[in-house]
Amino acid sequence: MSADPALGAFFEMLGAERNAASNTLAAYRRDLDDLLQFLTARRNALGTASSADLRAYLGFLADRDLSPRTQARRLSALRQFYRFLVEDGRRGDDPTAALDAPKLGRPLPKLLSEQEMASLIDICGKLDGAEGARLLAMIELLYATGLRVSELVRMPIAAMMRDQPFLTVRGKGGKERLVPLNPPAKAAVTAYLAHRQSHLGERPNSPFLFPSRGKEGHLTRQRFGQMLKEIGLKAGIDPARISPHVLRHAFATHLLDHGADLRSLQKMLGHADIATTQIYTHVQQERLKSLVETHHPLAKAAKSTSGKRKTAQEK
Incomplete structure (x- = not known):
């Protein structure tokens, strides 16, 4: 990542004031480095990026088929960085304030029985x-x-x-x-x-x-x-x-x-x-729903009726 006093101050704050873990710091570095490369290609800089620039970056992420969850994490890193710039007096406005987060589904965690x-x-x-x-x-x-x-x-x-x-x-x-x-x-x-x-x-x-x-x-x-x-x-x-x-x-x-x-x-x-x-x-809730659909006699009957209708339609 290119030397940038604002980035250095941001990571120093994360480590000193928030006691951020090394994995968290590494993730922020990757995310902000990706944004920096995007802005550099547009002949812009992190400290002067506008809402339009950042919106274009989010569109760029979507075009790369990154998942909504990854896009949301990237946006979170951006918000943290630009809020820091405002709080530290390095910038007068927050360009992420007008950005909407991508809609996320609610994936259920994997587990073992x-x-x-x-x-x-x-x-x-x-x-x-x-x-x-x-x-x-x-x-x-x-x-x-x-x-x-x-x-x-x-x-x-x-x-x-x-x-x-x-x-x-x-x-x-x-x-x-x-x-x-x-x-x-x-x-x-x-x-x-x-x-x-x-x-x-x-x-x-x-x-x-x-x-x-x-x-x-x-x-x-x-x-x-x-x-x-x-x-x-x-x-x-x-x-x-x-x-x-x-x-x-x-x-x-x-x-x-x-x-x-x-x-x-x-x-x-x-x-x-x-x-x-x-x-x-x-x-x-999902496990109970699956249990009822699999074992309840009325659910079995409904599945059987549905299967017969489908077979009749195919004939």
């Missing part, structure tokens, strides 16, 4: 050695707590050294939250800790619960995702249906299925807005 989760854990429990113990501990922790994968791989070993019924998690923006830790997860982590010091000789003095020889010092999100897909295959689960985030979805949905209230779930997931948590109630 309770039976599939049980199968996944069972397969992991049959693996030998340190690798198996580590994978089982990670899966049990994710399913027991609903952690984000970034929170899991960066978890300090100190968080598990205290025999407490709750796990203290440092989430987005450095905010801490307490999540109950169930006995199976505790047992899996305890079993893993017995292997940890000799686990491939990987940084035995590392502060991370899941250390690695990589530059980050801990197991990466990408590697854990690969491991999940591999074990998913052994459990008979399509790799396309499984990821660390899917396990977070399974935690939330299965808790609601068993009577958890939405506010408690919001706190455990670390959602700032309960509207984010409410997506799981839509998952429940």
Whole structure:
């Protein structure tokens, strides 16, 4: 990205005042770099772009067949940047104020059934050695707590050294939250800790619960995702249906299925807005709708009648 004092100040603000995560900063850089390239081709600059310029950019994104959700994320980055310019006195007007966000659908999260989760854990429990113990501990922790994968791989070993019924998690923006830790997860982590010091000789003095020889010092999100897909295959689960985030979805949905209230779930997931948590109630509704359509005798009768009419029309 070209040197730009306003961009430098913007990213400094995100890091210092909002404590933005490295992944968030990287995403903003990519989005603003894409806009910069577009404006440069039009012989314009970030600081002087008009609403018309930005509207043309959004049209450019649509022409590239980017999804409405990706377009909305790009627009969010633009809004953050130009609002900063106004607040910092670098610009008198906000060119994003007149822009409309693309209409979004409401995609429901992927998830695994309770039976599939049980199968996944069972397969992991049959693996030998340190690798198996580590994978089982990670899966049990994710399913027991609903952690984000970034929170899991960066978890300090100190968080598990205290025999407490709750796990203290440092989430987005450095905010801490307490999540109950169930006995199976505790047992899996305890079993893993017995292997940890000799686990491939990987940084035995590392502060991370899941250390690695990589530059980050801990197991990466990408590697854990690969491991999940591999074990998913052994459990008979399509790799396309499984990821660390899917396990977070399974935690939330299965808790609601068993009577958890939405506010408690919001706190455990670390959602700032309960509207984010409410997506799981839509998952429940869709599953109930599917259950009725599949198994209710009147629904079956309606399908049968519809099929007969179609056959008669074809004849």
